[in-house]
Amino acid sequence: MGLFADGFKELKKASEPLYKAPKSIQQTIEIMKVAENGIFEVARNRFSKCYRFQDINYTTTNETEQIDIFERYCKFLNSLDVSFKITINNKNKDMEQVRDYVFLQRQDDGYDGFRRIYNDIMEQKIHEGRQGIEQERYLTITIERKNFEEAKAQFATIEASVHKAFGELGAEIVPLSGNERIKVLYDYYHLGDENSFDFDIREAKKVGADFRNDLCNGMIQFYPDYFKDEKKFCRALFIKKYPSSLSDRFLNEITSLPVHSITSIDVVPIPKDMTTKILQKKYLGIESDIIKQQRVRNKNNDFSSEISYNKRIEKKEIEEIMDDVRENDQCLYYVSVTIILMADTKEELDSMTETVETIGKRNSVTIEEHYLKQRESLNTALPIGVRQVETMRTMLTQSLAVLMPFNVQELNDKQGCYYGINQVSKNINIGNRKKLINGNGFVFGVPGSGKSFFCKMEMGNVFLSGNDEIIVIDPMNEYFDIAQTYGGTVVNMSTYTDNYVNPLDMDVWSLDLNDSKGMIREKGEFMLGLCEQCMGESLNSRQKSIIDRCVRKLYIEIARNREKYVPIMSDFYEILMNQPEDEARDIALSLELFVNGSLNIFNHQTNVDVDNRFTVYGIRDLGTELSPITMLVMMESIQNRIIANGKRGIATWLYIDEFHVLLNSEYSAKYLQQLWKKVRKQGGLCTGITQNIVDLLQNYTATTMLANSEFVALLKQANTDSSRMAEVIGVSEAQLRFVTNTSSGMGLMKCGNVVIPFDNTIEKGTDLYNLYNTNIHEKIAMEKKKNAEQQ
Structure with a gap:
C-alpha cells in the first residue's frame, strides 16, 4: 500500500x-x-x-x-x-526427558508387563505426533x-x-x-x-x-x-x-x-490523531489531483466526467480506510x-x-x-x-x-495419566487431576462408546505409576477382572455373600472417654442415617436422642474396657433393647431384619482386605430392601478409608459406575453430594461414570456436582440439547461435534481450563485391550479363537 x-x-x-x-x-x-x-x-x-x-x-x-x-x-x-x-x-x-516423566517405570512387582504395554502405546502415539x-x-x-x-x-x-x-x-x-x-x-x-x-x-x-x-x-x-x-x-x-x-x-x-x-x-x-491527520491530508491531495486533472481535460475540450482509473482506485481505498477508522473502531x-x-x-x-x-x-x-x-x-x-x-x-x-496466533489447546502436564492423543495436533495428552482445583470428575458415554475402557485405562495408569489407592463401586460387576488382575479385593455385596463389611468398624484402640478425635460423634451421625433408612421414615427428636445415647454407650464401654473389641450390629441391638423407652424397642424392631433376620450380612466382622490398593464393591445382586442400607454402609466404609489414606499422604481414586443408579436413592445421592464437596481436603478424587449427560442434568444434585467437577470426559452422546450440555460443562457448542458422531474411545475432554478432542483408542488384540474390553461379542469370539488354538 x-x-x-x-x-x-x-x-x-x-x-x-x-x-x-x-x-x-x-x-x-x-x-x-x-x-x-x-x-x-x-x-x-x-x-x-x-x-x-x-x-x-x-x-x-x-x-x-x-x-x-x-x-x-x-x-x-x-x-x-x-x-x-x-x-x-x-x-x-x-523426547527422552518426556519419556522419563511420561513412561511407567519398572518396579519388579509382577506388573511390569502391563507397564511395558502402556509404554509401547505411548511410544507409538509419540511417533504419530509432532516428534x-x-x-x-x-x-x-x-x-x-x-x-x-x-x-x-x-x-x-x-x-x-x-x-x-x-x-x-x-x-x-x-x-x-x-x-x-x-x-x-x-x-x-x-x-x-x-x-x-x-x-x-x-x-x-x-x-x-x-x-x-x-x-x-x-x-x-x-x-x-x-x-x-x-x-x-x-x-x-x-x-x-x-x-x-x-x-x-x-x-x-x-x-x-x-x-x-x-x-x-x-x-x-x-496514533489515532496522527492517522486521522494524515488520512485527511492524503484525501485532500487526491481531491486536488482530480480537480487538476479535470481542468486539464476541460482545457483540451475533453468534458468527460470520468476521472482516471488510478485516481478512482486511490480515492476508493482511502475512503474505505477513513470509514473503517471512523465507524468501525479500526x-x-x-x-x-x-x-x-x-x-x-x-x-x-x-x-x-x-x-x-x-x-x-x-x-x-x-x-x-x-x-x-x-x-x-x-x-x-x-x-x-x-x-x-x-x-x-x-x-x-x-x-x-487475521494473523491469528491461536490454534488448539494441549494437555501436557509433567506428571499424570495418559489420555490418548489430541485429535487435532496428534500430540499425546498427559493430564494430572491432582493439580486441578479439585480432582473430581465425570465420564459420560452411551453404551459401547468406551467409557468403561477409558476409566480402566486411567485406573491401570494410576495403579501402575505410584502408591495411590483405587476403589470402584460396580453396579454391573464388570470391574472384577481388572481388580483380580492387579491383585485387588473384590467385595461382592449380596444376600448370599460371604464378603462382610461391619458398619460399626472403627479404630477402637484410638478411642478415649472424652471422644477428643470426634470418632464417636461421626459414627453417631452415620447410625442416625442407617436407622432412619431401616425405619423408612424420618426420625423425631426422641428417637435421635436414643440412638445417639446408645452409640455413645456402646463405644464408651469399649473405651473403658482394657481388652478392646470391635462391636457389631447385634451389640448395638442389645443396647437398644435394654433402654427403658418404647421408641428404643421400635428402632430395634426395625433393625431386626438386618441383625437377626434374613438380611443380616452387616452383622459380622469385616472379613475383606480393605487395606488393598485396588478394591471393587459389586452391588449388582442386591435386593430392593438391602440396597439402600448397603449404599450407606459402603459409603461409610469408603469415606473412612479415604480419610485414613489422606492422613498417610495417599490419594484415593473413587470410581462410581452407573452413577445414575446411586442418584435414584435419596440417601446415597445426598451422601455423594457431601463426598464431592469435602473429599478434596482428604486427598480423594471422585469419578462418576454414567451414560447420557442430559439425564443427569435433570437432577439438581447431580448438576451441582457436575458444575464443581474440574475433569469431564465426554465420549459419544446422543444428539440432544447441546446448548445445555455446553453451558453446564463449560465447552463450546462447536466442540460438541466431537461427541455426536464419533467412534468408540474418542470424544472431548475438559481438564481444568483445557478442553481437547481426544482419541484414546488402542490396538485390538493386546493383553491390555483384552483385559479392559467389555464388548461381549468380541470376548466370545476371542474365547472361541483361543479354544480353537488349544485344540
Missing part, C-alpha cells in the same frame, strides 16, 4: 543495531542490560518485557465462535498503544522511558489491560522473569542441549559475569541468505506481499509444520512478519524453505529470504524486543487480527 509512503517515518524506522560490525558472537546479541524481574534494556532508554501466553481452542470452534474470538482479539490489539511483538516458538522438545516439537507463544512489549524505574511503572500499567484482554480471550498469560527470558534465548542458541542451562542473574551480578557468555554458542557464521552455528542451519524469511484477503488459518499452516522455527509478528501502532498499524527456520543440514533447510514458500503461494502471499540481513532478522524474530529490518507495511486492526 503506497498511501503512507511519506508519513510515519519515525514509527516505521527500524532500530539501529547496538554494534554495527560485531567483533564477537556476544556482540550479535542485541541486549544491553538484563534485570531479575524480566525487563531488558535493548537500546538506550528502550526497554522490553516478555509474557508467555496459553493457546486457546480456535480451530475447533464454529464460525460464530471464531468471529467472537476474532472480535475480542481485535479489541486487545486496539488496547495496546505501544510497540509489541507476538512470537510463536516451535522449540525443541527433549520433538513443543510450541510456546510470547508477547513482547517494548517501550521508551528515561530510566528503569519509569519503565517498570509503565509495564505495571500495561500488564493490567493485557491480563484483562487475555482473560476475556480465555488464555492465561504470565510475565517471564529475567532468568526465564534468558532460558528462552538459550534454548534457541543451544538447540538440542537445553538441559545444560545453568545461569542465574543474581549470581552473575555478584561475580560480575556477562550474561552473553552463558547465552551464546561457540560459533556462528552469516551468509547472504542463511546462517549456521555449531549444530544447525538457519534461514530468515519475511512476508513481502500480502493479498487483498487472507485466511485466518494461514499463520497456523506455517507454525503447525513439524519443524523447529520462530515466527514473529512485529506491530507498531500508529486502528492503523505497521506490521512485519519474520520467520526463522532451523534444520540439521543445508538440504533440509532448503526443503523447509520451499515448503513455507509454497504455503505462501497457495495463500497468494509472497515470502522471500532476508538477503544480507540474516543477523538483523534473527534479532528481530527472537523475543528480545528489537526490530532491525525494514519490512513493515500498513494494516488495519482486522487485517492484523
